[in-house]
Amino acid sequence: MKISSSLKILGIFAIISVIMPLLMPLGLPVFIIVLLSYIFIYATLSQSWNYIGGYTGYVLFGANMFFGIGAYVTALLLYHYGVSVFVTAFLGAFLAAGFALLIGRPTLRLRGPYFSIATLAVSTTLSLFVMSELWLTMGSRGVPNLWDPIIPRVGREIAYYYIFLTLMMASALVGWKIENSKFGYGLLAIRQNEDTAPVLGIDTTNLKVRAFMLCAFFTALTGAFYSPYMTWISPDSVLSMDITLSPILMALFGGAGTFFGPIIGAFLLESLKRYIIFYLVPGSSAHLLPFGVLLAFVMLYLPNGIISLFRGRGFALVRRKGEANKS
Amino acid sequence: MELSSIVQTLLNGILLGGIYATVALAVSLIWGIVKVVHIGYGAMCMLAAYLTYWLYMGYGVEPFASLILTIPIFFVLSCIIQGVLIRPIFKKTGQFDIGLVSLIILFGVAIFLEGLMLGLWTSDPRAISITYFGASQIWIGSIAVSVVKLLTFITGIICFLFVYLFMQRTRLGKAIRAVSQNKDAAALMGVNTNYAYMLAFGITGILAAVTGMMISILFTVWASGYWTWIVKSFMIVALGGVGSVFGTLIAALILGTIESMTGLVFRFVYSQVIGVIILVLIIYIRPGVGLFGKKEVSGS
Numbered sequence: 219m220k221i222s223s224s225l226k227i228l229g230i231f232a233i234i235s236v237i238m239p240l241l242m243p244l245g246l247p248v249f250i251i252v253l254l255s256y257i258f259i260y261a262t263l264s265q266s267w268n269y270i271g272g273y274t275g276y277v278l279f280g281a282n283m284f285f286g287i288g289a290y291v292t293a294l295l296l297y298h299y300g301v302s303v304f305v306t307a308f309l310g311a312f313l314a315a316g317f318a319l320l321i322g323r324p325t326l327r328l329r330g331p332y333f334s335i336a337t338l339a340v341s342t343t344l345s346l347f348v349m350s351e352l353w354l355t356m357g358s359r360g361v362p363n364l365w366d367p368i369i370p371r372v373g374r375e376i377a378y379y380y381i382f383l384t385l386m387m388a389s390a391l392v393g394w395k396i397e398n399s400k401f402g403y404g405l406l407a408i409r410q411n412e413d414t415a416p417v418l419g420i421d422t423t424n425l426k427v428r429a430f431m432l433c434a435f436f437t438a439l440t441g442a443f444y445s446p447y448m449t450w451i452s453p454d455s456v457l458s459m460d461i462t463l464s465p466i467l468m469a470l471f472g473g474a475g476t477f478f479g480p481i482i483g484a485f486l487l488e489s490l491k492r493y494i495i496f497y498l499v500p501g502s503s504a505h506l507l508p509f510g511v512l513l514a515f516v517m518l519y520l521p522n523g524i525i526s527l528f529r530g531r532g533f534a535l536v537r538r539k540g541e542a543n544k545s
Numbered sequence: 546m547e548l549s550s551i552v553q554t555l556l557n558g559i560l561l562g563g564i565y566a567t568v569a570l571a572v573s574l575i576w577g578i579v580k581v582v583h584i585g586y587g588a589m590c591m592l593a594a595y596l597t598y599w600l601y602m603g604y605g606v607e608p609f610a611s612l613i614l615t616i617p618i619f620f621v622l623s624c625i626i627q628g629v630l631i632r633p634i635f636k637k638t639g640q641f642d643i644g645l646v647s648l649i650i651l652f653g654v655a656i657f658l659e660g661l662m663l664g665l666w667t668s669d670p671r672a673i674s675i676t677y678f679g680a681s682q683i684w685i686g687s688i689a690v691s692v693v694k695l696l697t698f699i700t701g702i703i704c705f706l707f708v709y710l711f712m713q714r715t716r717l718g719k720a721i722r723a724v725s726q727n728k729d730a731a732a733l734m735g736v737n738t739n740y741a742y743m744l745a746f747g748i749t750g751i752l753a754a755v756t757g758m759m760i761s762i763l764f765t766v767w768a769s770g771y772w773t774w775i776v777k778s779f780m781i782v783a784l785g786g787v788g789s790v791f792g793t794l795i796a797a798l799i800l801g802t803i804e805s806m807t808g809l810v811f812r813f814v815y816s817q818v819i820g821v822i823i824l825v826l827i828i829y830i831r832p833g834v835g836l837f838g839k840k841e842v843s844g845s
Contacts, residue, residue: 275641277648279584324829330644331582332828335779338584342772343814343821350814409641459769463656470649474641503663510657514630514650521641 251375253492255447258382259440261484263461264468265389265477266436269396270429271466272474273405276326277334278430280341281437282461284314286348288438289445289456293361294354296446302368307442314438315431322430327423329412345457360452364445378447385443386481389436393477396429405429409475463506464491467513473523482525487512549687554809555802556688562801563698564763566794568756568774569781570708571749577788578725578745581631581647585654586749587775592658593619593757594766595666601673601761608673608758609696615754623750626654627743655771662768670767697759704755708748709790721745725788773817780824786835795837 263281270278291310295301325336348355355361369377396402404425407415415422445451464487465480472483491505498504520526568590575583593615600606600614634646677696682689712718723731724741732738760766760774777800785796800820807816827835 275645277645279652321825324825328828328832331648332783332832334584334648335582335776335783336825336828338772339776339779339821339824342776343817346773346814346817350812459656459659459772463652466649466652503660503668506656506660506663510653510655510660513653513656517646517650517653518630518633521646 248375251379253489255375255379255382256492257484257488258379258386259444260464260468260488261386261481262382262389262440263437264465264472264480264484265386265393266433266440267465268393268469268474268477268480269433269436270426272469272476272479273396273402273409274426274429275409276426276430277331277466278337278433279334279462279466280337281433281465282457282459283337283341283344284318284434284437285441285444285461286344286453286457287314287317288441289451290348290355290361291438292442293364293445293451296364296366297361300367303366303442303446304368307439310442311435311438314434318431318434319427322427323423326426326430341457341462345453348453348457355453358453360450360455361445362450364449364451366446369446374447378443381443382440382447385436385440390477390481392432392436393480397477401425401428406475460506463509463513464488467509467516469523470516471512471520471523473525476523476525479523479525483523486524550809553688554805556690557694558802558805559798560691560694560698560801561805562798563701564694564756564759565777565781565801566797567701567704567752567759569778569785569793569797570704570790571752571756572775572778573782573785573788573790573793574708575745575749576782578721579627579631579742580644580725581651582644582779583651583749584648584775585626585651585658586753586778587771588655588658588662589619589623589750589753590756590760590774591766591768591771592662593754594761595662595757595768597758597761598671598673598766599666601675608675608762609700612754612758615757616751619750619754619757620747621750623746623753624743627746630654631746632739632742655775659768659771666768668768670765670770672765673762675762693762697763700755700759704752705790705794708752711748712790717741717744777820780820782835783824783827784835786837789835789837792835792837796835 263285267278267281270276288307288310291313292303292306295306295309296303321336321340322333325333349358351357365371396405404415404420404422407418407420408422408425412422441456444456448455465484468483468487469480470483471487472481473479487509491509494505494508495501495503516523568587572583572586575581575586596615596618597608597611600611601608606614630650631647634643634650675693677692680692682691683695684690710718712722720731720736721741721744723734723736724738728738731741756774764770781793781796781800784800785792785794800823803819803823804816807819
């Protein structure tokens with residue numbers, strides 16, 4: 219116990235020492251800064267998917283709706299009233315968490331795929347709604363001219379770089395906290411055996427809903443900062459299926475149910491995606507082919523993610539809780 | 546509002562429901578038999594729709610006739626998906642359970658097919674406009690019936706009868722039902738469970754080909770448009786009860802009617818919103834069994 223916690227601290231220092239150079243991006247070319255910002259965005263999304271999908275094993279197929287809620291709340295308030303994103307982001311995030319409560323409460327009572335199906339249904343309908351309600355959302359043309367009043371226009375890449383870095387660190391910290399708390403043990407108990415979890419006094423539905431709300435909160439927060447970063451949002455960009463797909467794949471590829479897995483997954487796969495859609499096959503959807511194959515491949519041959527390849531080699535940081543129970 | 550317009554809407558709703566039913570039938574079957582949620586089914590339908598469109602535009606093959614070609618292709622494709630991607634997960638599982646792993650794998654299939662379709666046919670929506678018997682509509686009094694819709698409705702009903710008779714009357718169908726009820730006992734009685742599962746997937750392939758043809762002549766063929774279809778079929782399956790053939794049909798007719806009735810009063814998007822609200826309510830009130838399903842005794 220003593221050794222593992224000291225190893226953990228050592229591991230955190232190792233991570234920080236790797237990240238420290240990233241904290242000073244001024245000397246880097248802009249495209250690297252933008253790439254890293256995207257990696258941070260997807261790492262946050264992937265991390266927040268991991269709260270519900272990785273720890274409890276309930277697949278959320280509708281991350282794009284929370285992302286969209288966050289993005290649209292910020293965009294509309296910014297466009298019409300000029301309210302800064304630092305205010306509206308939290309508004310959108312709490313709204314998304316409330317929305318998650320509304321969907322999660324009835325559907326997370328059930329086991330199996332009902333949660334996944336319901337979230338998929340709600341997210342597709344929400345994007346239809348956004349497309350059709352022109353008076354509110356300006357339809358498929360989107361909301362243009364989103365410049366935040368506080369963040370300077372010149373050098374905004376760097377400002378947003380720090381914002382998304384902070385978001386990633388915050389979500390990772392929450393992930394780490396979950397992993398080392400009673401809440402997290404409860405979630406893992408749900409994934410491992412949902413029949414016995416209530417016997418141990420775990421209110422499974424309540425726990426799942428809380429994890430889901432946490433997921434919605436962080437996803438919406440990322441979406442909120444995404445819209446002034448893009449300066450222009452549309453249903454195609456913030457409600458696209460890619461926002462749902464990529465975080466799932468990144469979390470599973472890196473190692474679902476660990477707080478470190480999604481970050482690794484996001485770094486590797488977002489770089490791959492950017493490479494494909496900017497250099498290999500210009501266009502925004504060419505990465506779907508390899509991503510689809512990769513998703514099936516990971517689930518079949520590497521279900522614990524690449525992080526499992528490093529496990530049992532003194533890297534205590536990534537050891538999963540309750541592993542000893544498995545044969 | 547006039548009575549005739551209400552009757553007209555009701556009729557349109559029923560015709561629409563027939564098409565929904567055909568889409569949902571395969572999802573319901575796979576869910577009931579293999580206990581796998583086929584989230585990639587919508588993408589398969591859309592691929593079939595593209596194929597039908599392509600055959601019609603490129604080679605002038607009549608959509609109904611192209612079924613001779615697409616049905617074998619999709620039967621084999623579906624069997625391959627089962628054999629390569631779904632069968633291995635029954636042998637070994639990682640940290641997640643089988644239902645979840647299959648869900649994610651089939652999601653991967655859907656994404657792969659979407660990428661394929663976007664690559665081959667770009668993201669422009671396409672549609673076949675075709676008339677049968679020299680008229681687009683038949684008039685019964687003051688009520689118009691679309692000929693194409695009527696034909697697809699009849700095709701859908703034929704699909705239902707085919708599946709129903711196959712499952713109830715043939716030895717293979719009985720074997721598949723036995724596997725769905727108790728896999729181990731069926732295996733002891735000499736049923737090859739792998740073969741039964743593969744056949745069940747093959748049937749969904751046939752249905753995907755038929756559904757794709759319907760989509761191509763009635764609606765738009767659009768690479769990313771299949772999510773609405775898969776969501777519709779999940780709604781219907783949740784409403785009608787998992788694995789119940791006639792529950793699916795009735796639920797689809799109900800959903801189609803509700804949608805076109807709401808379309809009469811509100812805008813299109815609200816009929817979709819109402820569909821989602823019904824889905825969540827059904828999941829909450831009658832979890833897993835829908836309106837007509839029987840409660841299962843054994844868990845999971």
